Amino acid sequence: MTTTFTDTFNPDDIRRVYASFAADYTIVAEWTGLRSAAEIASHIAAVKALAEVQYLKEVHIQLRSAGGAIRQAAAYRVSTNASGWSTSRPGDIYWDSERGDDLQLIVFFSAKWSALPPAERDAFRELRMPGWGPSDFNGSYGAMSSTVDRRYASRAYGMERTRYSS
Numbered sequence: 001m002t003t004t005f006t007d008t009f010n011p012d013d014i015r016r017v018y019a020s021f022a023a024d025y026t027i028v029a030e031w032t033g034l035r036s037a038a039e040i041a042s043h044i045a046a047v048k049a050l051a052e053v054q055y056l057k058e059v060h061i062q063l064r065s066a067g068g069a070i071r072q073a074a075a076y077r078v079s080t081n082a083s084g085w086s087t088s089r090p091g092d093i094y095w096d097s098e099r100g101d102d103l104q105l106i107v108f109f110s111a112k113w114s115a116l117p118p119a120e121r122d123a124f125r126e127l128r129m130p131g132w133g134p135s136d137f138n139g140s141y142g143a144m145s146s147t148v149d150r151r152y153a154s155r156a157y158g159m160e161r162t163r164y165s166s
Contacts, residue, residue: 009080009157011052017159018051020152021059021076024161025105028061028074032097042131043105049128051078055113058139059105066100073141073164078110082158085151106135 022044029035035043050056062073072095079085097103113121125132141164150161 009155013154013157014051014054015048016154017152017157018048020150021047021051021159024074024076025061028063028095029103032063032095032101032103034063034097034101034103046129046132047105047107049124050107050109050113053112055110055116055124056107057110057113058108060107060137060139062104062106062137063095063097064102064104065098066102070141070144070164071095071101071166073144075139075141075162075164076159077162079153079158079160080156082151082153082160083156085153085158085160104135106137108139 025044025047026040029040029043047056047059056078058075058077060073060075063071065071116124144164144166146162146164148160148162152159152161
């Protein structure tokens with residue numbers, strides 16, 4: 001583990017932290033067998049594009065049953081005040097899927113995204129997030145138990161992972 005103390009970050013810091021999320025997502029997607037290599041690469045590229053320009057507020061990975069119920073989830077919340085965090089290594093996020101399960105990736109956008117003119121948001125979505133659509137998920141996992149189990153940080157930029165299970 002390392003600890004850093006600074007109140008600034010740069011694009012390299014964002015990429016370092018994002019790489020930990022990408023490793024976690026790849027592990028889940030491959031372990032469950034619910035996403036192809038091409039889908040994994042496409043999803044990772046979209047989240048990377050959002051992170052690099054600071055449009056990303058949160059990203060959620062959800063394992064849903066055939067009936068649509070969330071069986072397990074992990075939420076990655078961005079922080080630009082992570083300079084005192086101890087950094088964890090990615091991993092330990094193995095989920096067993098069942099027949100009919102689905103793996104969903106949901107993003108919440110930052111205030112910087114919301115400040116963009118609609119035409120710029122649409123152009124970004126078309127270029128970087130083809131095939132992505134709206135979600136009715138509000139960010140709440142209700143009565144599911146939660147554990148903050150990882151923090152990924154580089155200087156002041158970080159992501160905190162919270163895992164949810166029923």
